[in-house]
Amino acid sequence: MTAVDVQRLTPAVADHTRDPFRAPTVEVLAPPQPGDLLDTRTAHGLFEQIGCATAEGLYTYQLPLSQRASARTAVLDQPVTMFSSYGYLGLNGHPRVDAAAQAAVARYGTTPGGVRLLTGTLQLHQELETELARFLGTGSASTYASGYDANLAAIASLFGPRDHVLLDQYAHRSLADAAVLSGARTERFRHNDLARLEARLADLTSEGPARILVVVDGVYSMEGDLAPLPELVALKQRYGAFLLLDESHAFGAIGATGRGTCEATGVDPRDVDLITGSLAKAVPSSGGFVAGSAALQVFLQHGSAPYVFSGALSPANSAAILETLRVVDDEPGHLRRLHENTGRLVRLLTDLGLDLPPGSGSSPVVPLLLGDSRRTQQWAAWLLEFGIATSAVLHPAVPHGRGRLRLCATAAHTEADFALLEAGLRACLAREALA
Ligand SMILES: Cc1ncc(COP(=O)(O)O)c(C=O)c1O
Numbered sequence: 001m002t003a004v005d006v007q008r009l010t011p012a013v014a015d016h017t018r019d020p021f022r023a024p025t026v027e028v029l030a031p032p033q034p035g036d037l038l039d040t041r042t043a044h045g046l047f048e049q050i051g052c053a054t055a056e057g058l059y060t061y062q063l064p065l066s067q068r069a070s071a072r073t074a075v076l077d078q079p080v081t082m083f084s085s086y087g088y089l090g091l092n093g094h095p096r097v098d099a100a101a102q103a104a105v106a107r108y109g110t111t112p113g114g115v116r117l118l119t120g121t122l123q124l125h126q127e128l129e130t131e132l133a134r135f136l137g138t139g140s141a142s143t144y145a146s147g148y149d150a151n152l153a154a155i156a157s158l159f160g161p162r163d164h165v166l167l168d169q170y171a172h173r174s175l176a177d178a179a180v181l182s183g184a185r186t187e188r189f190r191h192n193d194l195a196r197l198e199a200r201l202a203d204l205t206s207e208g209p210a211r212i213l214v215v216v217d218g219v220y221s222m223e224g225d226l227a228p229l230p231e232l233v234a235l236k237q238r239y240g241a242f243l244l245l246d247e248s249h250a251f252g253a254i255g256a257t258g259r260g261t262c263e264a265t266g267v268d269p270r271d272v273d274l275i276t277g278s279l280a281k282a283v284p285s286s287g288g289f290v291a292g293s294a295a296l297q298v299f300l301q302h303g304s305a306p307y308v309f310s311g312a313l314s315p316a317n318s319a320a321i322l323e324t325l326r327v328v329d330d331e332p333g334h335l336r337r338l339h340e341n342t343g344r345l346v347r348l349l350t351d352l353g354l355d356l357p358p359g360s361g362s363s364p365v366v367p368l369l370l371g372d373s374r375r376t377q378q379w380a381a382w383l384l385e386f387g388i389a390t391s392a393v394l395h396p397a398v399p400h401g402r403g404r405l406r407l408c409a410t411a412a413h414t415e416a417d418f419a420l421l422e423a424g425l426r427a428c429l430a431r432e433a434l435a
Contacts, residue, residue, distance in 0.1 A: 147278025
């Protein structure tokens with residue numbers, strides 16, 4: 001094992017774990033009075049949870065980064081190694097991507113100046129969408145300001161109160177919100193349970209003609225496992241349903257050339273009706289897309305609310321995405337290192353006897369299951385003392401008793417980063433053994 005530098009928290013970071021709100025926490029978190037704006041069950045529950053964490057210096061959320069987000073960054077000027085970042089390919093700050101964003105600002109300025117349908121379409125958006133469709137192997141791709149918007153656009157513009165949406169239990173929140181917005185009858189099926197899904201499809205189709213949309217994530221953001229895509233395509237074809245695949249955590253990160261779940265599972269992308277995704281994960285930008293047939297793009301340009309009523313993707317972000325697609329193809333070493341480091345992360349956790357969900361290693365998301373919320377927050381705080389930033393994910397983002405550190409491998413992690421992580425995890429185990 002390489003020698004590691006163990007840090008203690010600087011006073012600024014330690015303060016953040018107790019008093020993160022730029023105002024005294026006890027005052028901010030005073031229980032809402034009856035009739036107040038915040039006198040809701042959700043607010044009471046959240047304030048209690050935040051109060052418990054801050055009282056013990058276990059609040060490791062919203063750590064203010066004072067440098068570029070990457071495998072090695074800084075929180076309030078304290079250097080940290082980041083093990084929960086979305087930057088799977090380690091491309092934030094890649095010279096070609098930075099230069100493309102800067103050139104776009106020089107040419108187009110900082111805003112497209114409108115919504116896409118009216119005055120906000122740039123030549124750059126069109127180049128980007130052509131390139132995205134080529135990259136994905138689909139007939140078209142339409143871009144949005146975020147992946148959240150893209151999911152709203154895809155589902156709410158195409159489905160309505162007479163339709164059914166069947167969502168995997170762990171499908172992302174934006175997909176569930178989109179289903180609510182559409183007004184369709186919405187149900188969840190047990191995670192990756194093809195038998196239950198098939199039973200529901202059979203029931204619904206026997207009741208008469210219905211438009212049914214099956215909604216899954218390619219890579220599940222909190223589990224790290226993959227959707228069984230070939231089987232889902234076969235089911236949707238058998239029952240005449242439609243399939244939406246959210247590729248947010250798969251795009252650029254899995255498959256031999258980073259094309260995502262279709263490539264990783266040998267599915268023709270044209271057999272999936274709607275492919276959506278965020279451009280803020282492996283791609284160091286922000287934005288989202290909906291890909292599908294050529295006609296789908298024309299429909300979304302005129303019929304999807306986020307395209308017609310919300311500002312277009314910024315020039316800098318558009319250019320960063322476009323250049324990233326080229327970098328992924330020109331420099332396959334990033335993806336290769338990501339896949340190597342994913343294997344390394346899984347081996348490290350397994351060798352330490354830690355608990356991972358089945359299927360870990362098929363994507364860069366490798367959750368370390370810790371169980372109850374306090375234990376999860378405690379490990380995140382101990383790791384932070386080692387200079388390691390991680391995300392403690394608790395209920396309601398995951399089921400009760402399934403708290404976890406959402407660890408992620410990236411292409412930018414080095415041997416020294418893994419040595420530090422190993423030392424930090426061993427220290428967590430030792431501190432628990434003493435308690
Ligand atoms: C599966 C999934 N879909 C959609 C989104 C939303 O993407 P964005 O952050 O670009 O709005 C996320 C974000 O975390 C996600 O994990």
